[in-house]
Amino acid sequence: MKFFSLLALAATAFASPIVSSNNNIQSSTIRPNAIYQPKVFVISMFELERDPWLTSMDFPHNITVPGLSPVYPTIHCDKNFDICQVTIGEGEINAAASVTALGLNPLFDLSKTYFLIAGIAGGEPQYTTIGGVTFAKYAVQVGLEYQFAYEDYHDIHPDWLGGYVPYGTEDQDTYPGNVYGTEVFEVNENLRDRAVELALKANLSRGNDLNHQFRQLYPEAAAKAYPTVSKCDVVTSDNYFSGNVLNDYFSNLTRLMTNGTGEYCSTAQEDNASLEAFTRLDKYGLVDFDRVMVMRTISDFSRPPPTMNAIDYFFNRTDGGIQASLDNLVLAGEPIVKDIVNNWEKVYADGKKYSSKNYVGDIFGTNGGTPDFGKSSFEIA
Template sequence: MKFSAILAVASVLSAAVAHPLQHKRAINDTALEEAIPASTGKKTGDNIQTSYGKPFAVYQPKAFVISMFELERDPWLKALDFIHNITVPGLSPLYPTIHCTTNYTICQITTGEGEINAAASVTALTLNPLFDLTKTYFLIAGIAGGEPQYTTLGGVTFAKYAVQVGLEYQLDFLDYNNTNPDWISGYIPYGTDNQDTYPGNVYGTEVFEVNEKLRDRAVELALKVDLNNGTEANAKFRALYNETAARGLPSVYKCDVLTSDNYFTGNRLGDYFANLTKLMSNGSATYCSTAQEDNASLEAFTRLDKYGLVDFDRVVVMRTISDFSRPPPSLSNDTYKFFFDSNQGGIDASLENLVLAGTPLIHDIITNWDKVYEKGQKYSSKNYVGDIYGTLGGTPDFGKSSFEIA
């Protein structure tokens, strides 16, 4: 072996030994199912299952912040000492780097916007052999549109349910208005021919439920901080609404998030998706914020939890409100002007409140890691957690008894 190679190996080994994170892992053997009954007379083969352990992982962060684009990322980079940059294959070409604090206990990833980017980036992170994420807590922290009935500009929402609303048929207005004038939009759930019926077939990503007890802990901590109330322009725009929540100052709310790559707005679509949220969650979820990524990220976490690489029970979904999802009464007949020409006062408050409302949970995790969070028992879920299939065990409290798998 060349001397340079010896030095390289020694450097890697010394780094592993000197690294502040502990390395307590068991190497999983590759499992081979040797005997498969062939009584049916059909040809069968071996079922080879690969190892999913990460015995050589270097980084074991206690908390991971998930941002979707640079405006959501930058407040975190300013607020915490993210001095380490780790490039990971498979991340967004725009955001190829993981940022970590001095001792690697807190890290941050930017997925890129939209469902495809989120799913691809979270999967690349969770499969990367450098990271042991089996005990990591994930805070999805992004900005969103907000329903004026439940929140306001700068408000902070923590979700229990995430509902994907883009998986539907869509008819052009001119094609349904004469035949179905009572419809409030051209959307129809898959496998049905009307808007009030649960989908006849599903893809599995339509609804996710996260740990309510951990969500409530995040809310409890966030309620103790003083939020950024926004600008005078924010205040003027809030005053255009009749709803108490919309007119008030930002606060912290327990309500649920929608996912759609389609950036929608307006009263008719808002009403339809509010109804759909109730339908998809069997009446349990309350739609208050819009997003483009959350169901995609939660699907990746579900798949990786199934093989022990992450713990879905340790995921929190937070969205702060950068804009209203529907117009005030004065613009109710001019959604175009509301969407493209109105000045809601900027999104600075929503960006700052990401850190203000999210940091207390991050600090609580770090400060009380040994006594509370490492084992995860105190804030372990009592509600069902997971997808519509029951992939992670248990019986979903949403959906219906049977449906076709699309």
């Protein structure tokens, strides 16, 4: 009898990954063998963003997961597996591949897990400063555009801000005519606001004397000030960019892509890629997109002060380094992480108190609802 019971168990285990209806076969999303159900996952992009979390928290458990970055193959978890940290690698391809690998790993049930994307970024001086903390509602992928060299467009279109034009258009002020689906993501504003509320109580690092001196080179009040927490939006591009022209253009593009409501204040290389992976995982119940937060702390300004040109600033700036931004990842991010764990049963487990009141998701409405950005119809590229 024991032999046949084992056979039946094995048959069930092998059968469960497949759901079949007529000639349509689909992988099951059931996780019968899941061992870990973290309450929070902190997502870092590279070691400098990872290390403050490993230093601040006790992560005795190390789990190697196939498909993560070959540079960062290990997930770190606390003693109860309530809080875990993963480093996904820099750039859009690394981010998408790593988040997908994590979400599909059968050891984890992430259906109720909260995710905090916690990275450093360049910052717009109109909204933030060195060491500043930003929490986004929108993430805008700015690299999906036509691109022309300056020499090829400036005589014909002297009014253009840079050589970018949205797909399916012939000018810079028209919403894209065709889309890939990853151009804009909107996350849970209610949860974002809770994270900001808690982060505002933190005693943020103000950085060093060089940071303070460099801030004073800017005319903007936000740039001159000590770091604080801001609600504003992130743009994603694999290209590092700097200078007034590109920042002006991407600021305009952010407003265009979000139908006038988004305000670009921080730069990233990964966020839209990570959010696309979460969108696909959410569609099958593997994660809850409503539980995703995007935090970026500012390591440098995305444009030079009036006394410097973009090239000199980018290669020879003297702003004092990125330590304040690294310190503030944990100082600003840990409050929401601990709040989730400490109030899990009463507040966060069912996801109701801080559920979204705004639309959340991509430009296609993949996971339900109607986007409050975009237009009525697109060509899908």
